[in-house]
Amino acid sequence: MSQLKTTATPLILLLAVASTLGEMEPSEEEARIIGGQFAAPGQFPHQVSLQLKGRHHCGGSLISETMIVTAAHCTRGQSPSQMMAIVGTNDLSAGNGQTFSIAQFIIHPQYNPQSQDFDMSLIRLSSPVPMGGSVKTIQLAESDANYAADTMATISGFGAINQNLQLPNRLKFAQVQLWSRDFCNSQNIPGLTDRMVCAGHPSGQVSSCQGDSGGPLTVDGKLFGVVSWGFGCGAKGRPAMYTYVGALRSWIKQNANV
Ligand code: ARG
Numbered sequence: 001m002s003q004l005k006t007t008a009t010p011l012i013l014l015l016a017v018a019s020t021l022g023e024m025e026p027s028e029e030e031a032r033i034i035g036g037q038f039a040a041p042g043q044f045p046h047q048v049s050l051q052l053k054g055r056h057h058c059g060g061s062l063i064s065e066t067m068i069v070t071a072a073h074c075t076r077g078q079s080p081s082q083m084m085a086i087v088g089t090n091d092l093s094a095g096n097g098q099t100f101s102i103a104q105f106i107i108h109p110q111y112n113p114q115s116q117d118f119d120m121s122l123i124r125l126s127s128p129v130p131m132g133g134s135v136k137t138i139q140l141a142e143s144d145a146n147y148a149a150d151t152m153a154t155i156s157g158f159g160a161i162n163q164n165l166q167l168p169n170r171l172k173f174a175q176v177q178l179w180s181r182d183f184c185n186s187q188n189i190p191g192l193t194d195r196m197v198c199a200g201h202p203s204g205q206v207s208s209c210q211g212d213s214g215g216p217l218t219v220d221g222k223l224f225g226v227v228s229w230g231f232g233c234g235a236k237g238r239p240a241m242y243t244y245v246g247a248l249r250s251w252i253k254q255n256a257n258v
Contacts, residue, residue, distance in 0.1 A: 036174030036206070039090045044156045046138035046223075047171060049086040049097070050074060050123070050214060056092060056167055059157045059215020060085065061223050062137050065128035067256040069140075070214030071226050071243060072111035075121040080105055085125060088135040090171040092158060098135070101126040106255050108248065117193045119228040119243045121214075122256050138216065140258065141224045143249035149180030153199055153219045157227065159212030167211055176206045176217070179239050189239070195247045197225050198239035207234035217242045 039047075048060035048068050058074035068085060075083075080102040089097030106122040129135055156173040160166060176199040183189075184198035192198070199217060200206050208215070208227045217225030225242030232238075245252070252258060 036172045038168075039156060039171040039173050041090050042134035043090065044171060044173065044216070045088070045134050045136035046216060047087075047090075047156055048215075049089075049092055049158050051084045051086060051099075052078065053082055054084075056158050056169075056211060057083070058211070058213045059159070059227060060123060061216040061226075062087060062129065062135070063140060063223070063252070063256060063258045064137055065131065066125045067258060068123040068125070069223065069226060069245075069252065069256075070121050070123060071119045071228055072107045072121040073113065073116065073119055073228070074214040075105040075123065076107055076111065076113060078105070080123075083123075085123065087129055088133070090134075092169045098129065100129060108251060115191055115193065116196075116229050116241070118195050118248065120226060120245075120248050120251075122252070138218065139222045140249060140252060141219065141222045141245045143246055145219075145222075145224065145246035145249075147178050147197065147219065147224070149178065149182070151178045151219055152176070153178055153217050153224060155199070155208050155212065155215070155217050155227065157208060157212030157215040159215070159227075160209040160233065165210050174206050176200050176240075178219070184239065189241075192241065195244050196228065196241045197244045198241055199225065200230075200234070200239040202237055204234040204236040204238065208240045209233035 046062045050058040060068040060070035085100045086097040103126045104124040108118040108120045110118040179198035186192045212227045230240035
């Protein structure tokens with residue numbers, strides 16, 4: 001908490017400055033998942049690559065043998081027949097993953113594509129994924145799971161590693177800090193809702209990026225957030241936004257029975 005208070009003033013200044021620089025402008029600094037590293041095989045056994053017409057499109061998390069959690073903006077407007085889920089690999093070019101076809105998208109009925117409120121979708125696979133080795137489900141955070149400011153969370157994804165939105169094919173991960181509701185609210189971040197949590201370093205040096213969407217943010221090994229949106233990738237003074245699993249926990253339970 002005390003650490004948080006000392007950053008309050010510069011943070012607000014940075015937000016004011018950043019907002020004059022124009023929306024969604026990526027920072028000029030290095031924009032790969034910063035502070036991030038490449039994942040080892042099997043390190044994120046719940047990580048899914050959602051492929052659209054054979055190309056990486058979004059991330060996801062395996063929550064049961066047949067169910068994946070992702071972002072609504074990853075499935076909206078798409079056809080399940082055009083999408084596949086790859087599990088069990090940290091290198092999409094290696095061909096050692098297992099590919100599954102998709103039976104159904106269950107998009108949160110309150111999803112708002114303008115505001116990204118309720119940015120969550122379930123994906124039902126056509127056949128169950130055999131568990132074991134580098135494929136495992138992840139537990140979901142409890143309903144209304146609380147989070148203390150500065151709690152460290154882990155993000156992972158096959159998303160872009162630079163401003164040219166180059167995809168690495170290899171899975172990366174990074175540690176990010178959760179922001180408290182004192183800063184992660186609609187006054188400081190226009191458009192923020194109670195279905196969103198903020199994470200990232202005020203320096204902008206840690207961020208998810210294009211292609212990481214739908215993928216996991218975990219705290220203590222549980223799925224706490226889903227990569228949703230941001231201002232560029234790693235913009236100074238600005239966090240990235242994650243769908244708050246705790247707020248949508250009962251909807252997941254009803255629809256995935258998990
Ligand atoms: N919405 C984007 C996607 O579809 C990226 C989300 C994260 N963006 C960010 N700047 N943190 O992959």
